[in-house]
Amino acid sequence: MKNWPLALVFIAQAAINFVVTAAPAWAANYTGPLFDAHLHYNQEAWNGQTGPHPVADVLARMQQGGVRAIVSNSRPNDGTKLLAESALTRQAGVSVVPFIRLYRNRADYDSWFRDETIFDMVQAEFAKGTAAGPFRGIGEFHLYDSANANGAVAKKLMAFAEEKNLAVLAHVDDTAIDLLMANTPSQGQKARLIWAHTGIGGASVARVDALLARYPLLMGELSYRPGLTCSDGPGTERLCPEWRALLLKYPTRFLIGSDTWVNQRWLYYGDLMQGYRAWLGDLPADVARNIGWNNGARLFGLPLAP
Numbered sequence: 001m002k003n004w005p006l007a008l009v010f011i012a013q014a015a016i017n018f019v020v021t022a023a024p025a026w027a028a029n030y031t032g033p034l035f036d037a038h039l040h041y042n043q044e045a046w047n048g049q050t051g052p053h054p055v056a057d058v059l060a061r062m063q064q065g066g067v068r069a070i071v072s073n074s075r076p077n078d079g080t081k082l083l084a085e086s087a088l089t090r091q092a093g094v095s096v097v098p099f100i101r102l103y104r105n106r107a108d109y110d111s112w113f114r115d116e117t118i119f120d121m122v123q124a125e126f127a128k129g130t131a132a133g134p135f136r137g138i139g140e141f142h143l144y145d146s147a148n149a150n151g152a153v154a155k156k157l158m159a160f161a162e163e164k165n166l167a168v169l170a171h172v173d174d175t176a177i178d179l180l181m182a183n184t185p186s187q188g189q190k191a192r193l194i195w196a197h198t199g200i201g202g203a204s205v206a207r208v209d210a211l212l213a214r215y216p217l218l219m220g221e222l223s224y225r226p227g228l229t230c231s232d233g234p235g236t237e238r239l240c241p242e243w244r245a246l247l248l249k250y251p252t253r254f255l256i257g258s259d260t261w262v263n264q265r266w267l268y269y270g271d272l273m274q275g276y277r278a279w280l281g282d283l284p285a286d287v288a289r290n291i292g293w294n295n296g297a298r299l300f301g302l303p304l305a306p
């Protein structure tokens with residue numbers, strides 16, 4: 001996420017908080033482990049370990065939320081390394097799956113797809129890895145104009161990711177999914193692409209369905225997804241019917257995520273996870289376990305939940 005006016009974020013969050021607080025007693029929440037597949041630990045969160053959310057703070061939030069594994073990426077990559085390498089992380093029992101962020105600073109958001117120095121940086125970071133192990137993916141990256149999926153560096157990165165078996169976390173529209181997939185050696189058949197928000201612009205369920213059918217390893221991450229949950233009134237938030245049907249049709253293809261793109265998301269981290277637990281409780285137990293944990297665990301070789 002980026003570019004949302006903060007006031008809007010607060011209003012949206014207040015609505016979520018209300019719904020979570022007022023969750024009906026008959027909805028049995030999912031109580032298993034959670035895999036947060038879209039987490040940022042950006043500089044302003046920790047700021048040389050004196051920011052508002054040092055490692056101990058974010059780990060405590062994960063533990064309180066029942067989050068046992070995360071895909072971590074950060075602007076710059078030091079935040080992810082800090083989390084991945086900390087002894088506190090191991091003590092907390094949180095597995096960190098580190099991704100290489102493309103952005104050194106805010107300006108990189110709008111030019112990475114044609115900036116050769118970004119490709120150099122990604123290759124150098126991949127070669128170095130973290131002290132806790134290799135990077136497992138690239139992203140999150142953004143494309144606000146899907147045509148930029150054909151930028152020279154975007155093409156190279158998609159090929160590089162497939163060659164190195166790296167996952168890619170992409171905040172893009174449905175048109176860009178096809179373009180990015182076409183830029184891989186396998187034409188998208190072997191591309192481990194995680195679609196951030198499963199289309200924050202609200203691609204139709206039919207379109208999401210068609211893309212999942214076309215690309216066997218495409219995964220949908222569900223933070224901020226418009227139309228995912230419906231409410232018949234205060235306290236009755238559930239999965240919207242067509243989304244519930246899609247999750248049941250593709251139970252191994254969806255992930256949940258916090259998207260802590262601004263510090264304010266850290267403040268509400270526990271509420272976000274409670275929100276997921278509420279609607280996961282709408283699903284059969286095995287499907288909830290898949291979306292809550294097992295799909296992410298399978299992607300990155302972590303133990304499955306029983």
Ligand SMILES: [Zn+2]
Nearest residue numbers: 001140259261
């Ligand atoms: Zn994000």
